[in-house]
Structure formats: structure tokens, C-alpha cells
Amino acid sequence: MSLSDAPKPSQPQARQLLRFSHVVIIGKYQAPGSRDVVEEVAHFLHDQGCDVSLERDTALNTGLNQYPALDVPAMGKTCDLALVVGGDGTMLGIGRQLARYGVPLVGINQGRLGFITDIPLEEYPDKLRAILHGEFEEDARSLMAASVWRDGRCVFEATALNDVVVNRGGAASMIELRVEVDGHFVANQRADGLIIASSTGSTAYALSAGGPLLHPAIDGWVMAPIAPHTLSNRPIVLPAHSEVALEIVSGRDASANFDMQSLTSLLHGDRIVVRRSEHTLRLLHPRGWSYFDTLRKKLHWNEGG
Structure with missing residues (x-):
């Protein structure tokens, strides 16, 4: 009997070889052609022996109702892998919500840059097949827990994976911020705003x-002013266990943004407090993944004339 005549393993046997058996897909459903891509990836996962579900909004907006539609708590309780088909914005949005459940995430890049959705769409079958069977690099990313305090009362809370940004509104004037780190006064800074960013x-x-590039293994934050009035006001790297507090001293229409996906308006005297979150995001990459390969490709290094 030739190898081609040998019986192929049944799906139950194939499932026993899988590291991840229940996969939920989160799609960038606003993008043209996303329905076809999500459906193709779902078929691929099913053929590998996986149980497949869709994130609720992805199912609703693609019309792929043959798969169970799950909200975030259901994903956290029942799925052992989340597959993001989209860009970094899609990953940021779902990653902040799933981090508390410890569900690992993999990103197939259907966006532009793709620093954390790093599997090219055209390469996903081979790379995803290997990950499903346990061939991957795991990468833990810290999150930030931010809160806004007004008159001694917390009026807003958010989690960020990328950054917390306080900036001015449409007015042409700068804002002034009193900056403290771990209760120690740093400076009153006049600028268009201030960024507190994780290594991600x-x-x-x-x-x-x-600001500088921080390798994801560095447990630190970047505090970078936006167009500062004083040119000696430079970015600084802080340990990630620091607590940073920003108080609005002056300026009009200031706001705080969290991963540029949620925001709140600020008043004079408001304090924005940023601490390290108790949760971390688990990212999975193809075996052999290197942060430097990502930088070289996405930032177009080695392309100078």
C-alpha cells in the first residue's frame, strides 16, 4: 500500500493533536472584502478540526450566522484561542477586553502597519496551522489602567495597551500639565499634550x-511630550511599576485618549492617574518570530539609497 493509499486521520483524531481546539474569530468587518476573508479563515479552522465561533459584532456585520456568536465573557470562558483578522486597531480593541481572561491572541494582518497583527494574510494557512499544533512564540504585553479624578471622585476608567494621551482640543493654545511620578513632582509642562506609552x-x-523604541521585553513606559514649549523637555523612560499623575492646570478643551479608541473631556483640576494593570495580554507569533524583523519590515529599514 502506498502512502497515498494510507487512511487519513479522522477529525476526532486530528483534534487530539491540536493545541487549540476552540477558536473565536474577531474580524475587521468594516473593511471591504472582510466577509469573504473571515469565511475563508473559518473554513480553514474547521478543516483543521477546530470548533469555530465568531465574535458577536463580527457575526452580526458579516451575516455568517452558521457559527456561534459570542460576547467577550463567553469568549473568555469557552475559547482557548482568539484569532484577529484585521489590523492593530482591531487587536487593541479586543485585546484589552480579553486580557483579563488569559485567552491568547493571534493576528492575521488585513490592515496597514501590523506591528502586533503580524501574520500576512497570504501566509496564514501555513503559519496558523503550525500555531494550532503548538509551534509558536509567546509574548506577554503589559496593559495600563487609567482613571480620571474630579473633586476627589473617579469619573472615568479605561484600560490601554498602547498609550494614554492627554492633549489640547481645537484651540490654538497649549495646555499646561502638572506631572508627578510616584507622588514626586516632576515639572509643569506646557505643550500640545503628553503621551504615556507602553513598550507596545x-x-x-x-x-x-x-520617543524611543522599546523592545517588548523591557518593562517600561515612555513619557513623551507633544510639541513642548520648552525644547529641553524630552521623552523619558520610566519603570512600568511607576504611577504617573497628570493634572490639568490650564488650557481649553483638553481631553484624554486611551489607545485612541476611547476618550473623555477634561476640566481644570482633573487628575489623570496611570498605573500598571494587573492583566497582561498574551500574544502568539509564528515560530522564529523576531521583533527586529518586524521593525525592519514595518519601518522600512535598509531601504535607503
Whole structure:
């Protein structure tokens, strides 16, 4: 009997070889063609022997109702892998919510940059198949817990994976912030705003504000001013166990943004407190993944003339 004639393993046998058997798909359903991509990936997972579910909004907006539709608590309780088909924004949105459940995430890049959704769409079958069977690199990313305090009362709370940004509104004037780290006064800073970024967020807004790149293994935050009045006011790297407090001293229409996906308006005297979250995000990458490969590709290094 030739190898081609040998019986193929049944799906129950194939499932026993899987590291992850129940996978939920979170799609960038606003993007053109996303329905076809999500459906294709769902078929692929099913063929690998996985139970497949869709995140509730993904199911609703793609019309793929042949799969169970789950909200975040249900995903956290029943799924052992979350697969993001989209860009970094999609990953940020769902990652903050799933981190508390310890569900690992994998990203298939259907966006543009893709620093944390790092599997190219055209390469997903081979790379995802290997991950499903336990061939991967795991990467833990710290989150930030932020709160806004007004007259001694917490009026807003949010979690961020990339950054917390306090900036001015549409007015042409700067804002002034009193900055404290671990209860110690740092400075009153006049600028267009201030960014507190994790190592994950060091490749986002903080980078455009002149901040350094932090390797994800570095347990630190970047505090970077946006267009500061005093040019000696430079970005600084802080230990991630620090507590940073920002107080609005002056300026109009200031606001706080969290991963640029949620925001709140601020008043004079408001304090924004940023601490390390008790939760971390588990990211899985293909075997052999390197942060430096990602930087070289996404930032177009080695392309100079």
C-alpha cells in the first residue's frame, strides 16, 4: 500500500493533536472584502478540526450566522484561542477586553502597519496551522489602567495597551500639565499634550513625538511630550511599576485618549492617574518570530539609497 493509499486521520483524531481546539474569530468587518476573508479563515479552522465561533459584532456585520456568536465573557470562558483578522486597531480593541481572561491572541494582518497583527494574510494557512499544533512564540504585553479624578471622585476608567494621551482640543493654545511620578513632582509642562506609552505603544503615537523604541521585553513606559514649549523637555523612560499623575492646570478643551479608541473631556483640576494593570495580554507569533524583523519590515529599514 502506498502512502497515498494510507487512511487519513479522522477529525476526532486530528483534534487530539491540536493545541487549540476552540477558536473565536474577531474580524475587521468594516473593511471591504472582510466577509469573504473571515469565511475563508473559518473554513480553514474547521478543516483543521477546530470548533469555530465568531465574535458577536463580527457575526452580526458579516451575516455568517452558521457559527456561534459570542460576547467577550463567553469568549473568555469557552475559547482557548482568539484569532484577529484585521489590523492593530482591531487587536487593541479586543485585546484589552480579553486580557483579563488569559485567552491568547493571534493576528492575521488585513490592515496597514501590523506591528502586533503580524501574520500576512497570504501566509496564514501555513503559519496558523503550525500555531494550532503548538509551534509558536509567546509574548506577554503589559496593559495600563487609567482613571480620571474630579473633586476627589473617579469619573472615568479605561484600560490601554498602547498609550494614554492627554492633549489640547481645537484651540490654538497649549495646555499646561502638572506631572508627578510616584507622588514626586516632576515639572509643569506646557505643550500640545503628553503621551504615556507602553513598550507596545512605543511604535505608535509616541514614536511620531520623538520617543524611543522599546523592545517588548523591557518593562517600561515612555513619557513623551507633544510639541513642548520648552525644547529641553524630552521623552523619558520610566519603570512600568511607576504611577504617573497628570493634572490639568490650564488650557481649553483638553481631553484624554486611551489607545485612541476611547476618550473623555477634561476640566481644570482633573487628575489623570496611570498605573500598571494587573492583566497582561498574551500574544502568539509564528515560530522564529523576531521583533527586529518586524521593525525592519514595518519601518522600512535598509531601504535607503
